[in-house]
Amino acid sequence: DAKTTQPNSMESNEEEPVHLPCNHSTISGTDYIHWYRQLPSQGPEYVIHGLTSNVNNRMASLAIAEDRKSSTLILHRATLRDAAVYYCILRDVGQGNLIFGKGTKLSVKP
Amino acid sequence: DTGVSQNPRHKITKRGQNVTFRCDPISEHNRLYWYRQTLGQGPEFLTYFQNEAQLEKSRLLSDRFSAERPKGSFSTLEIQRTEQGDSAMYLCASRPTGATTEAFFGQGTRLTVV
Numbered sequence: 001d002a003k004t005t006q007p008n009s010m011e012s013n014e015e016e017p018v019h020l021p022c023n024h025s026t027i028s029g030t031d032y033i034h035w036y037r038q039l040p041s042q043g044p045e046y047v048i049h050g051l052t053s054n055v056n057n058r059m060a061s062l063a064i065a066e067d068r069k070s071s072t073l074i075l076h077r078a079t080l081r082d083a084a085v086y087y088c089i090l091r092d093v094g095q096g097n098l099i100f101g102k103g104t105k106l107s108v109k110p
Numbered sequence: 111d112t113g114v115s116q117n118p119r120h121k122i123t124k125r126g127q128n129v130t131f132r133c134d135p136i137s138e139h140n141r142l143y144w145y146r147q148t149l150g151q152g153p154e155f156l157t158y159f160q161n162e163a164q165l166e167k168s169r170l171l172s173d174r175f176s177a178e179r180p181k182g183s184f185s186t187l188e189i190q191r192t193e194q195g196d197s198a199m200y201l202c203a204s205r206p207t208g209a210t211t212e213a214f215f216g217q218g219t220r221l222t223v224v
Contacts, residue, residue, distance in 0.1 A: 042217060043114075043218050044203075098143075099155060102150075
């Protein structure tokens with residue numbers, strides 16, 4: 001499975017933007033980049049995914065480097081509810097499962 | 111549909127006992143996954159089903175673990191002769207078939223083996 005590297009933890013202030021980086025230098029052409037997050041005492045929840053182009057949805061934006069070896073999840077205005085562990089995952093188009101790493105624990109300060 | 115449902119939410123059992131967990135996926139999601147998560151770690155993949163067929167099993171799924179999805183709807187995960195190392199959160203997820211469809215996770219079953 002292709003690997004991802006994320007910082008163990010990050011801090012943000014409430015209502016400020018947050019940029020969560022992910023490195024995936026061994027990404028293959030058929031790997032999609034998925035982001036999930038896990039709030040305390042909850043199961044993971046989907047955030048966003050992309051292949052090559054930047055993506056936006058109501059939760060976040062995903063910026064993908066031109067060489068696809070890294071990506072950044074952008075939360076435009078962090079809220080206290082965004083405090084969670086964020087997982088960056090590569091999933092091949094033909095692969096069934098998601099392989100999680102340790103993720104980045106995001107803390108949001110009021 | 112209220113999402114993926116897992117029961118029980120919490121289970122305390124004595125070492126050596128058998129336990130069974132149930133997962134009810136979102137209707138019409140033909141893929142169902144089981145994960146295990148210990149404190150401070152990301153979820154670890156255990157196994158997944160496409161309808162009633164078990165397509166992949168992790169090496170983590172020892173002989174004491176068995177999973178079924180008899181009619182392609184709900185699934186059960188059984189652990190026989192539980193050990194203290196089995197204490198963890200067991201998560202179930204489901205999604206429709208498709209290269210990029212998102213997975214929906216349940217809230218998990220927390221198992222404590224004493």
